[in-house]
Amino acid sequence: MTHQVFREGRVLTGWLSKDEQRAWRDLLEMTDRLTARLARELQDAAGLSQADYGVLVALTDAPRGRRRVFELQSDLRWEQSRLSHQLTRMERRGLVRKGTCTTDRRGAVITVTAAGRAAIRAAASAHVASVRRLVFDDLTDRQLDCLQAVLTQVLGRLDEAG
Amino acid sequence: MTHQVFREGRVLTGWLSKDEQRAWRDLLEMTDRLTARLARELQDAAGLSQADYGVLVALTDAPRGRRRVFELQSDLRWEQSRLSHQLTRMERRGLVRKGTCTTDRRGAVITVTAAGRAAIRAAASAHVASVRRLVFDDLTDRQLDCLQAVLTQVLGRLDEAG
DNA sequence: AAAGATTGAGTTCTCAATCTTC
DNA sequence: GAAGATTGAGAACTCAATCTTT
Numbered sequence: 001m002t003h004q005v006f007r008e009g010r011v012l013t014g015w016l017s018k019d020e021q022r023a024w025r026d027l028l029e030m031t032d033r034l035t036a037r038l039a040r041e042l043q044d045a046a047g048l049s050q051a052d053y054g055v056l057v058a059l060t061d062a063p064r065g066r067r068r069v070f071e072l073q074s075d076l077r078w079e080q081s082r083l084s085h086q087l088t089r090m091e092r093r094g095l096v097r098k099g100t101c102t103t104d105r106r107g108a109v110i111t112v113t114a115a116g117r118a119a120i121r122a123a124a125s126a127h128v129a130s131v132r133r134l135v136f137d138d139l140t141d142r143q144l145d146c147l148q149a150v151l152t153q154v155l156g157r158l159d160e161a162g
Numbered sequence: 163m164t165h166q167v168f169r170e171g172r173v174l175t176g177w178l179s180k181d182e183q184r185a186w187r188d189l190l191e192m193t194d195r196l197t198a199r200l201a202r203e204l205q206d207a208a209g210l211s212q213a214d215y216g217v218l219v220a221l222t223d224a225p226r227g228r229r230r231v232f233e234l235q236s237d238l239r240w241e242q243s244r245l246s247h248q249l250t251r252m253e254r255r256g257l258v259r260k261g262t263c264t265t266d267r268r269g270a271v272i273t274v275t276a277a278g279r280a281a282i283r284a285a286a287s288a289h290v291a292s293v294r295r296l297v298f299d300d301l302t303d304r305q306l307d308c309l310q311a312v313l314t315q316v317l318g319r320l321d322e323a324g
Numbered sequence: 325a326a327a328g329a330t331t332g333a334g335t336t337c338t339c340a341a342t343c344t345t346c
Numbered sequence: 347g348a349a350g351a352t353t354g355a356g357a358a359c360t361c362a363a364t365c366t367t368t
Contacts, residue, residue, distance in 0.1 A: 022310065030316050032239065033239065034316065034320065037320065037323065051359095069329060077195070079361090081360070081362090082359055084331085086359090088330085088331095089357085104328080105367060106328045108328080108330095131186060132178060132182075133323075136178065138315050138319070139315070142308075144182065146304075146312075147308070147312050148185050150308075151192050152188065153300050154296060157295070157296045157297075161296065211335095211336085213337095231350070232349085232351080241339090242350085242351070247336075247352090247353090248336085248337095251336085266346075267344080268349070268350045268351070269351080270351065
């Protein structure tokens, strides 16, 4: 799409058309409200933050529930220090355990604990149900395809942009 | 859409189909990366956080650059105390001014300052350009329509859900 | 020196409690 | 008591500096 360049006689190059503005505002509002709601639900269901949940998903997806810190970092695309602080807090709460790596003594191996598995089990089902109800239940196949195309395009742009 | 209920012989009620899972993960990744990138740009261009930018947009959109705190609250959908802390910090930095309301002495009136206007002017053009380049430039009219329909639907669901 | 990870200080967000005026 | 807003304490995130091992 070559976006709308003229509107009411004024040049709008470099700006957004009315439709684009609306979509942008709605996208921001949707993500804000969606994440706020899901965060509250995770907190209520299992005392987990979104950050906790993300870490636990990455760990439980991995073989034996173990992952190096730098691997988690690329899974989650978080800053080093954010992840380090987060893991320290999660260890204090008993959700994960830190161990040193046998083959590289610089490295830490993070393991999800039984309590961590229990917490994510308690949270996941209601969480996924909410995602389905709020986002996917009313979507047609065509809408899902279209949404995926948009997401893929924007992610591609972000890759180019570094 | 009635989502996919059977897959490889297993019942998936209450869960997400493969396509839905992918879309959900990509949506989370897109919003994370997009907001992270735009936040960095705002910071570099004008020393503004996303939060600062949101407040300044709401104020400069309003007549005479003035808005009551509870009005900003419903504009931004923020928690009371978050907004209050944010405004305190922005006043300290000279971006806004707080005054007491003449007709209701409980109330505070927030006004954008000249420095606030200058800051958002410095940030806005590059910000909008990035939004266009990263999100809208490659979108067809049909994709924009479809995206808008999805956003409207999800926002509607969120309204129902309270 | 580079890779893997942690630390501490400063900033921001959340939650509950509080204060003032209606 | 309710509405409008602030405060303080604790948790989370960012940035730069640091530490250890390779």
